[in-house]
Amino acid sequence: MVIEAEYLFAAGRETVWEALQDPDVLVQALPGTERLERVDGHVYAGEMVVGVGPVTAARFDISVELTDLVPPEAFTMLVGGDGRAGFVDGRADVRLEEKGARCLMRYRADLRVGGPVAALGHRLLDSVGRSMSRRGLEAVDRMIGPGS
Amino acid sequence: MSRPAKRVDAPRVGVRDRSVEAGSPLLGTAPRRNEDERLLTGTALFVDDVHLDGMLHVAFARSDYAHGRLRGVDLSAARAQAGVVAAWSAEDLGAYWAPGPLLVPPPPIERLTFRSATQVPLARDKVRHVGEPIAMIVARSRYEAEDAVALVEIDVEPLPPVARTEDSLAEGAARIHDQFDSNLAAHVVQSKGEYENAAARAAARVGRRFRIDRGASAPIENRGIVASWDERAGELIVWDTTQAPIPIRNGLAGMLGLPETHVRVIAPFIGGGFGPKIMMFYPEEVLLPWAAMQLGRPVKWIEDRQESFYATTQEREQIHDAEIAVDADGRILGVRDSFVCDSGAYNPYGLTVPINSQCTLLGQYRVPNYESEFRLVYTNKPIVTPVRGAGRQHGVFVMERLLDLAADELGIDPTEIRRRNFLTPDEFPHDHEILYQDFAPLVYDSGDYAPALDRALEMIDYDGFRASEQPALRAAGRRVGIGVVCYVEGTGIGPYEGARVSVRTDGRVSLVTGVGTQGQGHFTSFAQLAAGPLGLDAADVDVVTGDTAKFSWGTGTFASRGAVVAGNACHAAALAVREKVLAAAADALGAAPADLEVGGGAVQVRGVPDRRMTLGELARRANPLRGAVRPGTEPGLEATAYFGPERACTASGIHAMILEIDPETAMIDIRRYVVVHDCGAVINPMLVDGQIHGGVAHGIGNSFYEELVFDEGGQLMNASFMDYLLPTATDVPAIETEHLCTPSPLNPLGIKGVGEAGAIPVAALFAQAIEDALGDEAPEILEMPLSPDRLFALMQGMARRTER
Numbered sequence: 001m002v003i004e005a006e007y008l009f010a011a012g013r014e015t016v017w018e019a020l021q022d023p024d025v026l027v028q029a030l031p032g033t034e035r036l037e038r039v040d041g042h043v044y045a046g047e048m049v050v051g052v053g054p055v056t057a058a059r060f061d062i063s064v065e066l067t068d069l070v071p072p073e074a075f076t077m078l079v080g081g082d083g084r085a086g087f088v089d090g091r092a093d094v095r096l097e098e099k100g101a102r103c104l105m106r107y108r109a110d111l112r113v114g115g116p117v118a119a120l121g122h123r124l125l126d127s128v129g130r131s132m133s134r135r136g137l138e139a140v141d142r143m144i145g146p147g148s
Numbered sequence: 149m150s151r152p153a154k155r156v157d158a159p160r161v162g163v164r165d166r167s168v169e170a171g172s173p174l175l176g177t178a179p180r181r182n183e184d185e186r187l188l189t190g191t192a193l194f195v196d197d198v199h200l201d202g203m204l205h206v207a208f209a210r211s212d213y214a215h216g217r218l219r220g221v222d223l224s225a226a227r228a229q230a231g232v233v234a235a236w237s238a239e240d241l242g243a244y245w246a247p248g249p250l251l252v253p254p255p256p257i258e259r260l261t262f263r264s265a266t267q268v269p270l271a272r273d274k275v276r277h278v279g280e281p282i283a284m285i286v287a288r289s290r291y292e293a294e295d296a297v298a299l300v301e302i303d304v305e306p307l308p309p310v311a312r313t314e315d316s317l318a319e320g321a322a323r324i325h326d327q328f329d330s331n332l333a334a335h336v337v338q339s340k341g342e343y344e345n346a347a348a349r350a351a352a353r354v355g356r357r358f359r360i361d362r363g364a365s366a367p368i369e370n371r372g373i374v375a376s377w378d379e380r381a382g383e384l385i386v387w388d389t390t391q392a393p394i395p396i397r398n399g400l401a402g403m404l405g406l407p408e409t410h411v412r413v414i415a416p417f418i419g420g421g422f423g424p425k426i427m428m429f430y431p432e433e434v435l436l437p438w439a440a441m442q443l444g445r446p447v448k449w450i451e452d453r454q455e456s457f458y459a460t461t462q463e464r465e466q467i468h469d470a471e472i473a474v475d476a477d478g479r480i481l482g483v484r485d486s487f488v489c490d491s492g493a494y495n496p497y498g499l500t501v502p503i504n505s506q507c508t509l510l511g512q513y514r515v516p517n518y519e520s521e522f523r524l525v526y527t528n529k530p531i532v533t534p535v536r537g538a539g540r541q542h543g544v545f546v547m548e549r550l551l552d553l554a555a556d557e558l559g560i561d562p563t564e565i566r567r568r569n570f571l572t573p574d575e576f577p578h579d580h581e582i583l584y585q586d587f588a589p590l591v592y593d594s595g596d597y598a599p600a601l602d603r604a605l606e607m608i609d610y611d612g613f614r615a616s617e618q619p620a621l622r623a624a625g626r627r628v629g630i631g632v633v634c635y636v637e638g639t640g641i642g643p644y645e646g647a648r649v650s651v652r653t654d655g656r657v658s659l660v661t662g663v664g665t666q667g668q669g670h671f672t673s674f675a676q677l678a679a680g681p682l683g684l685d686a687a688d689v690d691v692v693t694g695d696t697a698k699f700s701w702g703t704g705t706f707a708s709r710g711a712v713v714a715g716n717a718c719h720a721a722a723l724a725v726r727e728k729v730l731a732a733a734a735d736a737l738g739a740a741p742a743d744l745e746v747g748g749g750a751v752q753v754r755g756v757p758d759r760r761m762t763l764g765e766l767a768r769r770a771n772p773l774r775g776a777v778r779p780g781t782e783p784g785l786e787a788t789a790y791f792g793p794e795r796a797c798t799a800s801g802i803h804a805m806i807l808e809i810d811p812e813t814a815m816i817d818i819r820r821y822v823v824v825h826d827c828g829a830v831i832n833p834m835l836v837d838g839q840i841h842g843g844v845a846h847g848i849g850n851s852f853y854e855e856l857v858f859d860e861g862g863q864l865m866n867a868s869f870m871d872y873l874l875p876t877a878t879d880v881p882a883i884e885t886e887h888l889c890t891p892s893p894l895n896p897l898g899i900k901g902v903g904e905a906g907a908i909p910v911a912a913l914f915a916q917a918i919e920d921a922l923g924d925e926a927p928e929i930l931e932m933p934l935s936p937d938r939l940f941a942l943m944q945g946m947a948r949r950t951e952r
Contacts, residue, residue: 054870084298086212089306112861114278115212116454119867122857 003109003129007137010146013096013103017072019144028139031132042066052121052128058085072096086115172719174676178834179686183671192417195372195387196450204233206449207293209283209300211275214309214528214862218271221283222301229299231292234443237283238272244438245269248429252498255587259337265325267494267531269431275304276324276493277530278863279458281431286439286447309528309862313465313490316525324526333495334524338506340581341517346482347473354553355471358546359931362465362856365535366874369419370451371460373432375440385412386437391426392704394662397696399429400437415694421666423534424461426706457867462856463535465490466542472550478558478565482517489524492531500585501539507590509543510580512597512634512800513569528862536846537907544635548912563632570597586641588795594890595800603886604802604824627809629921635909636800639901640712644792645702649678649721651785655749655764657682657689662702663714664694669835676831677715678722683747708901711831716791716895724787732766797892799900801825803909809921814940818881826888828900836902837885843906845880851914855933
């Protein structure tokens with residue numbers, strides 16, 4: 001599953017970059033995340049609950065790693081989620097651009113999904129994936145505010 | 149006693165009615181079914197109805213990955229959960245862990261490469277398809293078992309999956325079985341004559357790539373197993389939704405180190421088999437009995453619907469590159485076909501499916517030159533074994549489409565091109581010079597195809613439709629099309645089946661046979677065969693099927709062979725009992741057997757009503773408690789008989805359909821559906837119609853609704869009936885059937901099989917009718933299944949092209 005989109009933050013690029021390194025902000029970026037803790041450096045682990053169609057409360061153990069960091073303009077987020085309802089595995093390549101005083105984020109997420117969540121929710125994976133990304137970024141946007 | 153049976157006379161074509169001569173007066177009748185009362189009042193036993201004291205419940209942890217190295221399985225959390233009694237992975241099985249047996253070795257074909265890899269009870273070292281079982285949990289309830297499944301820690305290192313059949317042999321494709329140098333499971337070439345020479349003289353050579361995709365069998369009842377081990381008696385009882393209880397019994401006995409007499413496998417009432425339940429030694433089948441012995445408690449596993457999409461075998465994926473060469477009159481000079489057939493992750497069933505494709509392609513036609521080559525390949529998808537039709541639909545699809553394309557090129561009517569190529573009755577038996585799935589040469593035993601085509605065209609008013617109805621509808625802007633396709637089905641293969649008939653002291657008859665029943669009506673059809681020679685009604689016969697303790701020799705219900713093989717055994721046993729009845733009555737009544745007549749539950753001296761004895765009395769006399777018997781006497785009025793045909797017998801048929809396509813939604817409406825069918829002598833026409841109706845419904849599903857969709861990761865995207873579409877009542881039309889009969893010379897009753905027939909030609913029929921409905925600008929339909937979605941896209945494409 002590939003999701004390619006962009007999002008315009010209220011805040012400027014530097015602010016958004018800093019915010020995304022903070023696990024408390026990242027938690028917002030991934031809706032349904034109940035817990036996300038820094039393990040080491042740019043590696044985080046936690047738990048997430050997701051609903052996709054008939055799979056209503058799929059609990060996943062997730063790991064997130066930020067790599068290939070080129071502050072403040074780009075990074076890659078490696079995501080892994082494993083649970084009873086299946087697994088999610090993939091990467092999101094993120095670019096942050098300046099658009100006036102605001103930050104424009106462009107991202108491309110390439111995810112492999114497997115197990116029951118794919119088998120039962122396939123029709124909805126695309127739309128759920130997009131809506132989750134958008135909601136997450138909106139939450140981050142609200143949290144950061146117009147920034148400095 | 150019982151209601152008078154309804155006699156339905158099937159029109160005879162050709163050979164005399166040998167069945168009546170053989171003494172089976174109930175042939176061709178449709179009495180009420182013996183099994184219906186139990187089924188309709190909910191008192192029939194299905195596997196999930198079995199409840200035993202102390203019974204535990206099983207759930208399986210299955211792979212989410214299509215391909216990977218299994219690095220470790222940690223069951224500690226699962227075992228610690230409340231309610232869990234045991235948990236096992238491959239390691240814990242010790243010496244019991246072994247790949248399953250190869251069920252069908254390859255036929256003795258000369259040009260053959262075969263590399264067998266069969267399924268394992270629990271994954272060890274590697275996982276090879278989504279849903280492959282990795283661990284077994286036993287708990288007090290299924291809920292607790294499934295909760296524990298969620299606690300199983302599985303460490304899989306994902307490997308690149310081989311999901312698309314066409315990629316399996318590509319350079320650099322990941323190897324699914326490390327012991328082989330590629331994903332090739334088999335390579336087979338069969339041929340007769342010389343295609344190239346023949347094709348050089350052709351007026352037209354038409355070739356295309358054809359593709360048919362996977363479908364599930366979707367029985368109303370999923371699989372299930374209950375196993376119970378009695379330590380004191382040293383006996384194992386297994387209830388299993390299998391189509392093959394006797395081979396399962398034999399295999400389990402061997403695996404568990406038990407004598408066959410101490411293993412009982414019962415296939416009770418089963419809600420549909422359709423092929424995947426003849427697959428044997430499924431992981432669950434092999435593990436439940438072992439678990440019962442380990443724990444000393446009965447265990448039960450009932451497959452849930454989502455599980456069935458991975459854990460029960462599937463079929464249908466093939467890609468053909470085929471070509472036909474015809475002369476100016478449309479007569480076939482030769483056919484060449486090269487295809488790839490998907491085996492899934494393992495290949496327990498050998499070459500049955502692709503060989504059926506290879507052989508059934510020849511159809512009702514004279515094909516002087518034929519070259520057929522296939523590659524069976526491993527992929528990281530669930531295992532493929534026969535599903536109703538078992539590869540025959542692919543052969544039919546390819547041949548019927550090639551004929552349509554050739555007809556189009558030469559400007560010949562599609563029904564006419566077929567007629568010109570039919571084998572004629574004087575050409576039987578017809579040797580096609582290649583080998584069939586039963587290891588015997590493909591020889592058609594009997595058939596008469598032109599009258600069947602005539603009748604089908606008459607029933608659907610083909611000429612009238614073409615001449616007036618279709619043009620009128622088209623002028624009104626409606627998209628209405630007609631299709632007519634032909635097929636054969638090799639049925640009634642060996643090796644053999646058996647039956648035992650006994651007259652009981654209450655005057656009723658017991659009939660026991662080794663095959664199982666999954667809805668075919670055996671309790672009635674076999675009863676008819678036993679009742680006839682004994683002058684009784686079908687309702688007077690109590691039938692037992694599928695219990696190895698009651699009858700323990702045979703193979704199973706598959707390949708449209710139950711009626712032919714087990715049926716003839718039932719009949720032969722009944723005839724043998726008839727002889728004993730006559731001898732016993734001759735002795736009791738002091739008359740010659742020739743002067744006796746059997747009827748109404750008794751034997752009587754002809755013309756002397758008071759010299760008469762009921763069957764029950766004769767049975768009592770035949771089993772005295774005192775006195776001496778003459779040497780060589782067998783007690784009772786009982787006989788066991790076996791029947792094994794020399795080779796398959798050839799059923800055939802014509803399907804015709806008129807359908808309409810909604811130009812805006814691409815939804816289809818089947819206005820007429822006609823089947824003219826020849827399965828030789830018919831035991832019970834109502835049951836035959838039922839088989840045809842069910843087969844057609846399945847065929848409609850495979851043509852327009854049902855498709856198992858896998859992504860490039862080998863993940864099944866539609867493992868539920870939300871997204872795997874089964875035809876509903878509004879999608880299956882009223883099916884008009886008619887029976888013709890060319891009796892088979894290969895069995896005394898002259899019958900041929902019919903179980904799969906309805907499903908076989910439907911895809912070809914849809915392709916033809918839809919192209920016809922779409923008219924001259926129609927795109928070629930070379931892939932099955934279609935779907936409303938895909939048809940819509942094709943029609944959009946058409947509209948765009950015609951706009952330009």
